[in-house]
Amino acid sequence: MNPNLLKQLAIVVKQGSLSRACEQLYITQPTLTRSIQQLEMRVGAPVLIRTRYGVQPTEIGARLAQIGERILAETEQGEEVIRQFHSGYHNEFVIGIDPLWEFATVEQMTAYFMQEKRYVFHFRTGSAAAQIELLQKGELDFLLAPAHLTVKQGALDRQLLFRDRSGVFVGKKSALRGRDTVISQEILEKQHWIAAGANAGFLDRPSEIIGLKAASMAFTGSIRSVLHLLNTSDVLVRLPARLSLMTGAVEIDQLIKVPGPKGPRRDIALWSRVDNLERPECMKVHELIRGFMQILDDTVSTFELDL
Structure with a gap:
């Protein structure tokens, strides 16, 4: 089977439109239509169906498109390896x-x-x-x-x-910002807590500080949303303190003192x-x-x- 047919099918499925796929492939629509017809003749069944929203793959079309995606990725990687070699x-x-x-x-x-x-x-x-x-x-x-x-x-x-070590940071709009004394558990329980790094190794939930108090939101994968909230709201969150301060997105007076032992190592x-x-x-x-x-x-x- 010609791998180019699978690559073209993958692009059609991703674009959801023959015309948009043609724009990406720099070919005419009759040319792309002939390619799809060749593939369907080889399969003996349709690989695409037309809907009011564009084209969608059939079951066999979706499986072949996944193979085409891998071929595309391998081709791009091969081109990059050649460029690296010449460099x-x-x-x-x-x-x-x-x-x-x-x-x-x-x-x-x-x-x-x-x-x-x-x-x-x-x-x-x-x-x-x-x-x-x-x-x-x-x-x-x-x-x-x-x-x-x-x-x-x-x-x-x-x-x-x-x-590094974990620390509790407060948002810049929090009344707790800049306090130099240990914040009581009663006060901490009344704050808006979020969790950062859930399932990411930095499993920094507030439970070791405030017991059954639940965080109202959790963020996994991206840190930018958490840092944005620390700049624009009054949330509290546990984060690796040294790395967080290194970003320059939070300030030292946002790191507060809480009851109990030092924050866990990070x-x-x-x-x-x-x-x-x-x-x-x-x-x-x-x-x-x-x-x-x-x-x-x-x-x-x-x-x-x-x-």
């Missing part, structure tokens, strides 16, 4: 990073890794819970994520390299597969990332947190 790069490494880590360190990370001329770095942002599975499957080479994840670690190497570790560390190129990149994280830990302010 003199030896290899590409995929590094998973936590959303808060990305937001807090993007300038330092970019400056550091742009100096490296041997490798291409693909940074993939997402929740630690999802990315640790990708690391275990071999779809990531390295992962920068919370050090204290509840996962099977038999085949994984973990090196704790960046120190250290960042460099995770990798043990078998990957047997490869010389992986070892070089591992040391490169390790060096960056150690420099960051040594040079970035601790904001007087007890680390």
Whole structure:
């Protein structure tokens, strides 16, 4: 089967319209129609049906379109590999990073890794819970994520390299902002709490402070919404304190004192597969990332947190 037919079908299904697919493919509609007809002759059944809202795939059409999507992705990746080869790069490494880590360190990370001329770095942002599975499957080479994840670690190497601790932040419109004394549990229970990082390694819910009080909203994956709310409302949220302050999106007087012990540790570790560390190129990149994280830990302010 001609893979181009599957690629064209994938684009038609994604666009939901033959005319829009033609615009993307830079071909005429009669040409695309002939391609679809060739595919249907090969299948022996329709792959598309017309509706009042455009075209939709049949069951077999949807399955073939998924294959076409993969072919498109592999083709694009192949083109990028060729460009990397002609640019003199030896290899590409995929590094998973936590959303808060990305937001807090993007300038330092970019400056550091742009100096490296041997490798291409693909940074993939997402929740630690999802990315640790990708690391275990071999779809990531390295992962920068919370050090204290509840996962099977038999085949994984973990090196704790960046120190942090959880803290409670209040929105800039909160009456609690700037208070220098411990806020009582009774007052905390009356506040608008949100949860950040649910299922992402930073499982920072207020339950250890205010018991059965429920957070009214939870955010997973993105940190920007949480930081926006801290700038525009009176919400309270637990976050990794050092990384949050590094973003510059929150201020030190938004970090309040709460009853009980210090906030739980939220250290960042460099995770990798043990078998990957047997490869010389992986070892070089591992040391490169390790060096960056150690420099960051040594040079970035601790904001007087007890680390």
